[in-house]
Amino acid sequence: MTLFDIIVILITLAAFFSYLNNRYIGLPGTIGLMALSLLVSLALIVFGKTQIVGLDEQAGLMLSQLNFYDTLMHGMLGFLLFAGALHVNFDDLYSQKWLIFTLATAGVVASTVIVGVLAFFCLKLIGLPLPLLYCFLFGALISPTDPISVLGIMKKAGAPKSLETSITGESLFNDGIGVVVF
Numbered sequence: 001m002t003l004f005d006i007i008v009i010l011i012t013l014a015a016f017f018s019y020l021n022n023r024y025i026g027l028p029g030t031i032g033l034m035a036l037s038l039l040v041s042l043a044l045i046v047f048g049k050t051q052i053v054g055l056d057e058q059a060g061l062m063l064s065q066l067n068f069y070d071t072l073m074h075g076m077l078g079f080l081l082f083a084g085a086l087h088v089n090f091d092d093l094y095s096q097k098w099l100i101f102t103l104a105t106a107g108v109v110a111s112t113v114i115v116g117v118l119a120f121f122c123l124k125l126i127g128l129p130l131p132l133l134y135c136f137l138f139g140a141l142i143s144p145t146d147p148i149s150v151l152g153i154m155k156k157a158g159a160p161k162s163l164e165t166s167i168t169g170e171s172l173f174n175d176g177i178g179v180v181v182f
Contacts, residue, residue, distance in 0.1 A: 002065075006066070013037075013040075014033060017032070017033050017036040017040075018033055020032075021033060021035075021036060028153060028156065030153070088165075088168055088169065088172065092161070092162075093165060093169045095165075096162070096165055096166045096169060099166050100166055100169035100170050101173070103166070103170040103174075104169075104170045104173035104174040105177050107143075107170065107174060108140075108143045108144060108174045108177040108178050108181060109181060111139065112136060112139035112140045112178075112181050113139065114139070115135075115139035115142055115143060116132065116136035116137075116138065116140075117132075117135070119135040119138055119139065120132050120135040123135070137182060140178055140181040140182040141178070141182060143174070143178055143181075144171075144174040144175045144177070144178035145170075145171040145174060154167060154168060
């Protein structure tokens with residue numbers, strides 16, 4: 001399976017899950033998409049454990065063919081940052097630069113440490129011990145927020161402009177900080 005095939009499958013699943021969420025569930029778009037993706041992922045894990053379908057081998061083969069660094073750095077990150085920055089007023093962003101800088105750096109570092117330590121102990125507790133370094137890498141991957149979803153939620157909630165600017169700016173810059181921490 002090529003990278004193109006994986007992208008097509010993911011886009012199709014995202015469109016289908018968004019339709020299901022919009023039609024039947026009614027959660028905000030990003031939250032509904034994440035919730036349905038989580039449910040399908042858990043179902044795939046259960047099916048993979050029962051060895052009915054042989055999903056473990058197929059998933060391992062797909063992931064072994066994927067260059068994670070190129071996919072993240074040259075694919076997803078650029079699109080996310082561009083789409084998030086497209087709707088930002090840079091004068092407002094500059095007026096809150098120190099707050100945004102503090103939130104983006106200290107927030108990502110603190111979240112990375114907290115998620116890494118919690119993952120380390122939780123995985124050890126359930127019998128899947130991972131080295132602490134891998135848990136910190138997971139924390140660095142999961143800590144930055146998605147600027148597009150944050151912007152959408154802030155606009156829908158009717159947040160004050162200053163709060164919207166600071167949170168949107170933080171979510172844009174914490175992706176870069178997350179890459180550095182990783």
